[in-house]
Every structure is written in structure tokens, then in C-alpha cells.
Amino acid sequence: SVLTQPPSVSGAPGQRVTISCTGSSSNIGAGYGVHWYRHLPGKAPKLLIYDKTNRPSGVPDRFSGSKSGTSASLAITGLQAEDEGDYYCQSYDGSLSVWVFGGGTKVTVL
Amino acid sequence: EVQLFESGGGLAQPGGSLRLSCAASGFTFSGYAMAWVRQAPGKGLEWVSVISGSGGTTYYADSVRGRFTISRDNSQSSQNTLYLQMNSLRAEDTAVYYCARLSTMTVAAAFFDYWGQGTLVTVSS
Numbered sequence: 730s731v732l733t734q735p736p737s738v739s740g741a742p743g744q745r746v747t748i749s750c751t752g753s754s755s756n757i758g759a760g761y762g763v764h765w766y767r768h769l770p771g772k773a774p775k776l777l778i779y780d781k782t783n784r785p786s787g788v789p790d791r792f793s794g795s796k797s798g799t800s801a802s803l804a805i806t807g808l809q810a811e812d813e814g815d816y817y818c819q820s821y822d823g824s825l826s827v828w829v830f831g832g833g834t835k836v837t838v839l
Numbered sequence: 840e841v842q843l844f845e846s847g848g849g850l851a852q853p854g855g856s857l858r859l860s861c862a863a864s865g866f867t868f869s870g871y872a873m874a875w876v877r878q879a880p881g882k883g884l885e886w887v888s889v890i891s892g893s894g895g896t897t898y899y900a901d902s903v904r905g906r907f908t909i910s911r912d913n914s915q916s917s918q919n920t921l922y923l924q925m926n927s928l929r930a931e932d933t934a935v936y937y938c939a940r941l942s943t944m945t946v947a948a949a950f951f952d953y954w955g956q957g958t959l960v961t962v963s964s
Contacts, residue, residue: 773955
């Protein structure tokens with residue numbers, strides 16, 4: 730994938746976990762938006778964070794996004810069992826002229 | 840409430856064709872660009888194609904360009920429907936195909952704000 734994410738992260742209930750998303754100067758580093766989604770098997774993917782740090786209505790403030798240089802991160806604080814799922818970052822790549830996703834990160838609540 | 844419902848998936852032979860549909864409701868369909876995104880078994884999300892609100896501008900991933908055609912019918916009589924015509928299908932096109940609404944046609948900022956639940960396409964002999 731053009732955007733690189735760790736395959737998995739895990740944490741105990743109540744803990745904080747972060748998911749990294751590493752890109753390049755043609756996507757995240759070029760100033761294109763960074764967005765995050767959660768995907769549960771058999772369900773529609775859901776937008777969690779858009780434009781690096783913004784949450785759609787209904788998304789808890791336990792989810793937060795940040796960006797630095799060519800990378801971005803999603804943080805989940807106060808981890809809950811319902812947070813399990815696959816998380817994807819997404820941006821646009823100006824060199825390839827395509828919308829790009831990270832490979833996905835599976836979040837497991839221990 | 841925004842709703843997107845895909846249909847048309849199924850089993851196709853290599854070299855065959857399928858047409859996917861996505862019925863949209865709950866928003867002004869012609870005012871938004873729409874997209875198809877797929878997920879192959881055990882893989883992550885992959886953007887496939889985007890079409891502008893008017894239908895006049897389209898984009899394709901290299902993996903499907905020349906084989907897939909995105910289109911849309913913005914008329915009420917068609918129930919505001921997005922299509923994906925898939926020709927010359929290959930085994931690697933096997934995936935769940937999702938339609939999604941694009942937040943804006945300004946590519947620098949665009950994200951997929953609403954998604955359908957997907958339709959499975961299997962390409963196999």
C-alpha cells in the first residue's frame with residue numbers, strides 16, 4: 730500500500746492505543762487530507778476522522794487524529810470492547826492521481 | 840438519512856461481465872461525486888473509480904481502467920443510481936464492492952463520508 734500502517738495493535742480496556750499511517754511527499758506530506766475509517770466484517774466502513782483531526786457527529790471524542798510531516802496517527806483513548814475492528818487511513822496521492830488507503834490495522838481489545 | 844444499497848454482485852467467469860448498481864437516497868444525489876471501493880478477500884480497501892455529480896468527469900484505478908466503466912443516473916425515476924459496468928473480469932477482481940459518497944470533488948480534501956454494505960463479486964471458472 731502507498732500508505733503504511735501496522736498490521737495490528739492491541740490494548741486492555743481503558744488504555745490508549747495509537748495507529749500510525751506513514752506516507753510520502755506526494756500524499757500526506759503534500760498537504761492532502763488524511764482521513765480514518767473503521768470497518769467491521771460484513772458492515773459498511775464508517776468515517777471516524779476527516780481532515781486529520783475532525784470527527785463527524787456521533788463519533789466519540791475518544792477518537793482523535795494528528796499529522797506530522799509525511800505521517801498521521803489515530804489515537805483511541807479509554808479503549809472499549811466495541812472499538813475492535815479494522816482501521817484504515819486514506820489520503821490522495823498527487824503523483825499517482827489516485828485516492829489511496831493504508832493496508833489496515835486490526836485493533837484488538839484484550 | 841443517507842442510504843446506499845449495492846446490488847448486482849455474483850459469480851462471473853474470467854473474461855465475463857457484471858454490472859453493479861448502487862441505489863442512493865436521503866441526499867441530493869446529483870450534488871455529490873460517488874465512488875466504488877473494493878476489498879479483496881484478506882486484503883485492505885482499494886479505490887476503484889470516481890464519478891462527478893454531473894457524470895461528466897470520471898477517474899479509474901490503473902488496475903481497472905479500460906475494463907470497468909462508472910456511470911450514474913441522476914433522475915428520480917431511476918431512484919438515483921450509481922453503476923459499475925465490469926467487463927473482461929479477472930480472478931483478481933474478486934472482492935466485495937462498496938459504493939461510497941465523496942465529500943467533495945476537490946481531490947485534495949476528498950474523503951468517503953457514507954458507504955453501502957457492499958456486494959460480493961466472485962470471478963471463477
